[in-house]
Amino acid sequence: MKYFKKFTLIIIILFCINSCLQVDDVGTAKSEKVTAPVAGAKYLYIAAGNTPMFCYVSLVDGSLSNCQNTGNGIPYAIGITVYKNNAYILNRNSNQIYKCNVTSNGSLINCNVNYTDSTYNFINDAKSLTVYNGYLYIGNYSTSNVGVCSISSTGDLTNCSQTTSSNVNIHTYVMRGNNSFMYFGFQNNSNIGVCSISATDGSLSSCNNGVNGSTNSPYGIAFSGSYFYDSDYYNSKIYACTITAGTGTIPSGNCTQLSDPTIINPVDIATDNGRIYILNSLSNNLASLVSCKVSAATLSSCTINVTNLFGNANANQEVEMYLATF
Numbered sequence: 001m002k003y004f005k006k007f008t009l010i011i012i013i014l015f016c017i018n019s020c021l022q023v024d025d026v027g028t029a030k031s032e033k034v035t036a037p038v039a040g041a042k043y044l045y046i047a048a049g050n051t052p053m054f055c056y057v058s059l060v061d062g063s064l065s066n067c068q069n070t071g072n073g074i075p076y077a078i079g080i081t082v083y084k085n086n087a088y089i090l091n092r093n094s095n096q097i098y099k100c101n102v103t104s105n106g107s108l109i110n111c112n113v114n115y116t117d118s119t120y121n122f123i124n125d126a127k128s129l130t131v132y133n134g135y136l137y138i139g140n141y142s143t144s145n146v147g148v149c150s151i152s153s154t155g156d157l158t159n160c161s162q163t164t165s166s167n168v169n170i171h172t173y174v175m176r177g178n179n180s181f182m183y184f185g186f187q188n189n190s191n192i193g194v195c196s197i198s199a200t201d202g203s204l205s206s207c208n209n210g211v212n213g214s215t216n217s218p219y220g221i222a223f224s225g226s227y228f229y230d231s232d233y234y235n236s237k238i239y240a241c242t243i244t245a246g247t248g249t250i251p252s253g254n255c256t257q258l259s260d261p262t263i264i265n266p267v268d269i270a271t272d273n274g275r276i277y278i279l280n281s282l283s284n285n286l287a288s289l290v291s292c293k294v295s296a297a298t299l300s301s302c303t304i305n306v307t308n309l310f311g312n313a314n315a316n317q318e319v320e321m322y323l324a325t326f
Contacts, residue, residue: 035104036085037326043106044270044277045087046309047077048287048319052089054106055289055306057323062275064289064305071100071108079129081136082324086155088114088129088136092318095123097138099155102326115149115157122147122162128320132177135202139172139184146172148202163203174268174320176221178228181248185218185230192218192230194248208249219319220269222276227296229276231266238263238278240297256297262290262304270323279309279321 037043042057044064052074055067071077071089079090087108089098099114117123122138122145130137136157138147149160174185177197182204184193195207218239220231228241228250241255263278270277276294281287287309292302 032101032109034085034101034109037102037104037106039326041106041326042272043102043324044289045080045082045322045324046279046319047080047089047321048279049076049078049092051075052077052080052087052108053309054108056106057272062273063291063303064277067289067306067309068107070106071098071111074098074111078318079126079138079320081129081131081320081322083131083134083136083151084155085326087324088131088157090123090126090129090138090320095121097123097129097136097157099157102324115160117147117160120145120147120160120162126172127318128172128174130175130177130182132182132197133199133202137175137177137182137202139175141172144172146175146204148204150202173217173219174221176223178223179243179248183221183228183248185221190218192221192228192250194250196248219267220279220321222269222271224271224274224276224294225296229269229271229294231269231278232257233265233267233281236264236266238266238269238276238299240294258297258299260290260292260299260302262288262292262302264288267319268321270321272323272325277321277323279319281319 044055046053051069052071054070055064076092077089078092081088085102087100095117096113097115098111100108100111122140125142126138126140128139136149148163149157152158172184180197182195191209195204217233218230219233222229228243230239238258239255241250265281266278267281268279276292278290288304289306291305293300
């Protein structure tokens with residue numbers, strides 16, 4: 001009998017080693033072992049006010065498939081970006097940014113709060129996250145503040161501070177960096193803000209309204225080659241604009257309207273390898289993902305890849321996508 005008890009105890013101990021400390025994706029008791037993403041793999045990540053999602057991007061034709069929830073336990077994700085093998089997720093009204101590990105199949109695990117803002121208030125009512133040159137930027141809608149954090153060698157956010165410019169009110173709905181400039185889209189405003197990015201500390205300066213009157217509520221921003229693209233939510237169009245070399249500005253008159261029957265109330269866009277991905281917010285609350293070929297100011301071969309993306313959940317304007325290539 002005593003040998004049976006010892007044997008039973010050993011089994012219990014081994015079972016606990018493997019499972020008693022296991023937690024869900026946002027637990028802190030135990031981190032799952034992570035296998036890095038396959039080199040060259042591509043995934044489209046989406047934060048739309050609920051649990052984050054990701055879709056597989058075909059390396060053959062760029063089509064999207066197998067969209068699914070990930071990063072369980074982050075219920076109000078509205079901002080998302082990826083740097084190296086980590087995803088950073090803005091959880092609405094929590095003043096917190098989560099960091100998750102990206103696995104070999106693109107899913108997000110080991111999601112934990114990595115930064116809490118108790119000083120600058122640039123996370124509360126923030127709408128957008130983006131990474132540029134090793135810095136994470138946080139765009140706030142209500143306060144016009146922009147936060148910047150360094151990303152350490154372990155992927156943690158450090159030395160977070162506020163970086164702003166008195167030249168422009170940056171009530172951010174979306175922001176993206178390109179060629180040493182940061183671009184901002186504003187709600188209910190046709191302006192695109194442009195700031196210079198310091199190569200030394202990532203701070204923003206020399207900000208101005210880069211274009212006026214060419215777009216209407218640009219909720220999504222992306223780049224391809226020498227072109228800037230933004231999504232016009234209210235007019236169901238994509239704008240393709242040329243950028244002034246050196247200053248990064250987009251003068252009025254330099255933008256071309258692009259449209260297609262598949263594009264309806266676009267809330268965000270992403271570009272990759274001659275394609276543009278468009279997230280529609282449809283009037284019946286059934287969001288869809290559209291993939292088009294894009295070349296300069298021309299759209300072609302637009303296809304609805306995914307329908308009913310969020311079930312009955314509404315894909316409103318507070319949405320962010322990020323296409324990651326590993």
